[in-house]
Amino acid sequence: MTNEISVVIAGPRGKMGREAVKLVEQTEGMKLSAVIDRQYNHNQLSDLEGFNSDAVIYTSPEECFTTVKPDVLVDLTTPETGYLHAKTALLNGVRPVIGTTGFTQTELEELKELSKENQLGTIIAPNFAIGAILMMKFSQMAAKYFEDVEIIEMHHDQKLDAPSGTGLKTAEMIKEQRASKQQGHPDEKETVTGSRGGDIDGIRIHSVRLPGLVAHQQVMFGGEGQLLTIKHDSHDRGSFMSGVKLCIHSVMNLQELVYGVENIID
Numbered sequence: 001m002t003n004e005i006s007v008v009i010a011g012p013r014g015k016m017g018r019e020a021v022k023l024v025e026q027t028e029g030m031k032l033s034a035v036i037d038r039q040y041n042h043n044q045l046s047d048l049e050g051f052n053s054d055a056v057i058y059t060s061p062e063e064c065f066t067t068v069k070p071d072v073l074v075d076l077t078t079p080e081t082g083y084l085h086a087k088t089a090l091l092n093g094v095r096p097v098i099g100t101t102g103f104t105q106t107e108l109e110e111l112k113e114l115s116k117e118n119q120l121g122t123i124i125a126p127n128f129a130i131g132a133i134l135m136m137k138f139s140q141m142a143a144k145y146f147e148d149v150e151i152i153e154m155h156h157d158q159k160l161d162a163p164s165g166t167g168l169k170t171a172e173m174i175k176e177q178r179a180s181k182q183q184g185h186p187d188e189k190e191t192v193t194g195s196r197g198g199d200i201d202g203i204r205i206h207s208v209r210l211p212g213l214v215a216h217q218q219v220m221f222g223g224e225g226q227l228l229t230i231k232h233d234s235h236d237r238g239s240f241m242s243g244v245k246l247c248i249h250s251v252m253n254l255q256e257l258v259y260g261v262e263n264i265i266d
């Protein structure tokens with residue numbers, strides 16, 4: 001009988017997946033039992049360049065979960081795939097830790113329901129970095145005192161979803177704190193579509209995508225004669241790993257879905 005947490009990682013060859021593979025392999029009390037990839041079915045991860053793990057690669061999540069019976073799935077793939085993986089995991093008794101962003105509200109609701117029905121923990125983590133989590137919490141605090149806010153999120157140009165999961169979650173947290181407000185001039189008109197950014201309950205959100213960036217966000221609050229900027233930068237993907245580790249441990253003790261790492265830290 002072992003107390004090791006058996007982990008499967010989906011997306012091991014991606015930018016985040018590679019870091020997560022190293023993390024799980026180096027963490028005492030965790031075992032990388034298998035990985036889910038689009039290719040290389042039934043190879044070992046060590047058959048691929050840059051890996052030395054003997055974890056088996058599966059292209060079918062069902063086959064992976066029923067054969068390996070892991071405790072936890074860590075998903076770092078794409079929005080459509082991440083959702084399917086999370087659903088398949090819950091239907092097969094596996095607890096999802098989802099770093100993948102870009103899920104729709106309906107998908108989130110469905111996973112919440114499935115998690116509850118199966119009494120299995122799920123963590124949906126728009127951002128694993130402690131600094132980003134604090135940025136969101138501080139922004140929520142600030143929104144009590146400043147009702148005008150715009151979010152600027154900046155990412156590398158390989159990102160699929162806009163706005164980012166972090167930007168969306170920040171807006172949702174601010175929304176819980178302030179009354180709905182239409183910002184800017186009531187008669188303002190965009191002469192170039194999209195100039196004023198996305199609109200979440202009046203909160204404007206702007207997405208910048210450029211090579212050279214990793215993951216950055218500024219939340220700007222304007223008040224009479226003053227500007228408060230709350231800013232966070234992830235300069236490399238190591239910034240996310242302590243959060244991944246915390247979520248793998250925490251999901252083992254949950255029986256429902258938690259959306260946001262701020263809900264599992266003190």
Ligand SMILES: NC(=O)C1=CN([C@@H]2O[C@H](COP(=O)(O)OP(=O)(O)OC[C@H]3O[C@@H](n4cnc5c(N)ncnc54)[C@H](O)[C@@H]3O)[C@@H](O)[C@H]2O)C=CC1
Pocket residue numbers: 010011012013014015016017036037038076077078079081098099100101102125126127128129158240
């Ligand atoms: N929550 C957080 O703190 C963070 C979340 N992310 C999110 O994680 C996700 C991955 O980001 P990156 O690693 O930068 O992307 P990436 O593009 O480098 O990696 C994605 C990987 O998923 C794999 N993949 C795609 N479809 C698949 C399938 N059907 N089965 C198995 N693997 C599949 C791809 O082959 C690729 O290796 C994104 O949604 C991103 O927004 C990224 C950084 C931090």
Ligand SMILES: O=C(O)C1=N[C@H](C(=O)O)C[C@H](O)C1
Pocket residue numbers: 101126127128155156159163164165166167214215216
């Ligand atoms: O795609 C990324 O890189 C990131 N995605 C997450 C998001 O959408 O917020 C987290 C972080 O910003 C990096």
